[in-house]
Amino acid sequence: MxxxxxxxxxxxxxxxxxxxxxxxxxxxxxxxxxxxxxxxxxxxxxxxxxxxxxxxxxxxxxxxxxxxxxxxxxxxxxxxxxxxxxxxxxxxxxxxxxxxxxxxxAISALYAFREPFYRKFGYATCGWRWQIKCPAHRLPRIDGGLPVRQVSAKDSPSLDPVYTSFARARSGSFMRTEADWKDRLGKRPPSIYAFGEPAEAYLWVNLSDFWGEAVVGEVAWTSSRGHASVLTFLSGIAASQSTVTWCEPRDGLFVPHYLDQGISVALHRPTMFRLIDLPLSLAPFLGEEKGLVLRVSDQLAPWNQGLWRLGDSVERITEGDPDAEMGIDVLAQLVLGECSAWQLASVGLLKATSPAVVERLGRLFPQSSVVCMDFF
Ligand SMILES: CC(C)(COP(=O)(O)OP(=O)(O)OC[C@H]1O[C@@H](n2cnc3c(N)ncnc32)[C@H](O)[C@@H]1OP(=O)(O)O)[C@@H](O)C(=O)NCCC(=O)NCCS
The missing domain is CATH 3.40.630.30 (Gcn5-related N-acetyltransferase (GNAT))
Structure with a gap:
């Protein structure tokens, strides 16, 4: 063969x-x-x-x-x-x-049919969304205070500042181009609403027939009143629906502030990321933490394997003792911000010569809420 x-x-x-x-x-x-x-x-x-x-x-x-x-x-x-x-x-x-x-x-991303298949190729689970299914009568009765207006699909790029600031506060989402916006909205664009002028939040939704499930395609916000205004709107449309379903990232505001009996929250659409080119993926992180030496194992991509010194650039070295050792999948979780250095070191997935090294890695790769807002 x-x-x-x-x-x-x-x-x-x-x-x-x-x-x-x-x-x-x-x-x-x-x-x-x-x-x-x-x-x-x-x-x-x-x-x-x-x-x-x-x-x-x-x-x-x-x-x-x-x-x-x-x-x-x-x-x-x-x-x-x-x-x-x-x-x-x-x-x-x-x-x-x-x-x-x-x-x-620098990196690669995918949605896995089954994660173990892609783990064999160095991909690591990084990021997911909470899918919230809220019975209509459990939506909080609050007044977010921002005016709401409908936005045409052709004007959807006007929402980009909200989206970009939402994505930049997190890790794992596309920096959308106009073509990405078109792909995301699909051939038959849904009803899009913005909250505030300038917008502090937006969502789009497909309303079902009466007493069905209203499914929100995407929601993003830049302020807590933006998020609260989204909930005010959802409770309005819920008047003729039985359930409203939407997704929020790991650091979303709904679960910590509004969770109630009967609302289901499920892990939805986990993404996997892999480091393709180690120097390219570490280069944006170089800063104060100069001189760290990492030993990285990567059987499938031998160009990533070996000793790397993080200085003014990411430099391959052939001799020396590493400050920390890890697999390429563990490094992906650090780079994306899925796990903290402490979390990984505490279970031995990252081996460091001292707690000070773990602290330095923690400063280089701060933990983040990882979420991919696009489908592909
Ligand atoms: C997933 C898919 C692409 C794998 O293709 P394949 O050419 O058969 O894969 P390989 O022969 O390289 O598989 C090697 C290993 O992957 C794993 N694997 C393959 N298919 C699998 C499946 N359906 N479920 C779980 N593990 C699977 C097995 O561990 C297999 O090793 P084994 O033969 O020792 O058991 C194929 O099953 C497919 O086309 N499925 C339908 C579409 C799909 O789900 N695509 C993935 C979208 S993310």
């Missing part, structure tokens, strides 16, 4: 589409196929010359609080049923790591 992974350009476009449609639509179809998105590249792994596995990688910029990380978002990973468990998807994932590095990407 021989594998070969290639970018699915013109010559392989139909073969790529055949794999994705067979796996995701259960059959090849004549429907028009989605063209590649801005910044998207498609890959195909051939098994003995025949199409076996496919995926796409879309380039974006992810906010890690005030820092930017270039990111390859891996999606539609698929293997034709007749080629499953031959190692085709494993080969594709491994080859695509190298491709993303060649493209100059």
């Amino acid at each position: 021989s594998f070969e992974t290639r970018e699915a350009g013109q010559d392989l476009a139909l073969a790529w589409r055949g794999v994705v449609e067979t796996v995701y639509r259960n059959r090849p179809s004549d429907e028009p196929f989605e063209p590649a998105r801005e910044g998207e590249k498609r890959y195909l792994t051939l098994l003995d010359g025949r199409p076996a596995s496919a995926c796409s990688v879309t380039r974006t910029t992810v906010a890690r609080n005030d820092k930017d990380l270039s990111c390859g978002c891996v999606a539609v990973v698929a293997t034709l049923p007749e080629h499953r468990r031959t190692g085709a998807a494993s080969r594709l994932m491994t080859d695509v790591l190298g491709t993303m590095r060649d493209e100059g990407l």
